[in-house]
Amino acid sequence: MTQERTGVATFKGNPITLIGPELKAGDKAPDFILNKDLLEETSLKDFAGKIKLISVVPSLDTRVCDAQTRRFNEEAAGLGDQVAVLTISVDLPFAQARWCGAAGIDRVITLSDYKYHSFGEAYGVFIKELHLDMRSIFVIDADDNLAYVEYLGEMADHPDYEKALEAVKKLI
Template sequence: MTQERTSVATFKGNPLTLVGPELKVGDTAPDFRLNKNLLEEATLQDFAGKIKLISVVPSLDTGVCDAQTRRFNEEAAGLGDDVVILTVSCDLPFAQARWCGAAGVDRVVTLSDYKDNSFGKAYGVLIKEFALDQRAVFVVDKENKIRYVEVLKEMSEHPDYEKPVAAVKELLG
């Protein structure tokens, strides 16, 4: 049975139910299967040997998600080749590609959780009421241990941008 957590997140003050476990620093990052496009998938193993900053947004076509993705795209420039920034949303892959093209976002890898919400369920961020993923940021080291977690209490708020970037830089030494 899939775990459901209530009273941990809201949207404009209205309670949401998050599906999946509450991940913590020190946990092993769950594997995932996300779509790069309609035919090609990506898994955690595809990013082996890299530090992964995983930025989770409900939909790129909203103001906060747009700003969050642009911000991490800017941060990517200063983090080097040992770091990959993944943006996960439930947007269709071609909508993600269209948004990135229009926004000039070229340093983050967009991945779609639209098919079965498996990322959302594995990372404990699937919003039962909307079938979207709750805004969150995870930093995963080269050995796939979680080193930073922020799951936003309020869906419409921005994440902390400095702390996950600092966590990545600490892992870089």
């Protein structure tokens, strides 16, 4: 049975329901299946041995999501090759590619949760009412353990960029 979490998040002040568990630092990172494009899929094991900074956004075509993705793209340059910076949304892969091209995003790997909602449900960020993934941040160490988790209470708010980056730098 799928776990539903209510009373933990809002969208512009309106309550939303999150599907999946609430993960915590120290938990083993759940596996997922995401799309690189319409046919090619990827999973957690494809980033084995790397530190993963996962930035989850509802849709790249919104103001806060745009700013969040641009910020982590800028920061990625200073994190080194041992860190994979991923942005996950439910945008279709070709929309992600178009947006990245227009925005000059070249260091962040964009992945789509549109097909299975595998990431959203495994990480407890799939929004039942909107079929989007809730804004959140996950830092996963090279052994696939969660080192940092930030679930935002309001979808329109920015995450704590500094705390997320600090968590990554502690693992480098």
